[in-house]
Amino acid sequence: MASTVxxxxxxxxxxxAKYKTKTPxxxxxxxxxxxxxxxxxxxxxxxxxxxxxxxxxxxxxGFISCVGSFVLxxxxxxxxxxxxxxxxxGISPERAFGDFIxxxxxxxxxxxxxxG
Numbered sequence: 001m002a003s004t005v006x007x008x009x010x011x012x013x014x015x016x017a018k019y020k021t022k023t024p025x026x027x028x029x030x031x032x033x034x035x036x037x038x039x040x041x042x043x044x045x046x047x048x049x050x051x052x053x054x055x056x057x058x059x060x061x062g063f064i065s066c067v068g069s070f071v072l073x074x075x076x077x078x079x080x081x082x083x084x085x086x087x088x089x090g091i092s093p094e095r096a097f098g099d100f101i102x103x104x105x106x107x108x109x110x111x112x113x114x115x116g
Contacts, residue, residue, distance in 0.1 A: 026093075030077045034070060041066035061115045068107045076100040 023031075041063060048059050079088050079096035088096070 024082065027077060027081060030073055030080070034073050034077070037066055037070045037073065041070070057115055061111045064114070065108065065111045068111075069104065072100055072103050072107065 044059070044062050044066060048063075053059050076096055076099075078084055079091050079099075080093045
């Protein structure tokens, strides 16, 4: 049991050390945004479980906004990652960010329309 915990600790520390040294700053910012959106969705879902879903449209709109924002940010991360250049040949990081902004605006317009 102790060796398993130690092995997991070594894997996590190695992962974090490589993440710090090899991940570009732009991807770290996208990762921070992903963490923020995920925590927001978890808090929203926890609040819904504890307090209730009285304004159900509001809960659904908020949760859909979190999930949609997370998916769009993952797409942005995939397209701007230098290691994925071969898969996204014709897409520059600037275009990927523009697509992310446009899709986010459309997503949030739909969410606001869903609220009523």
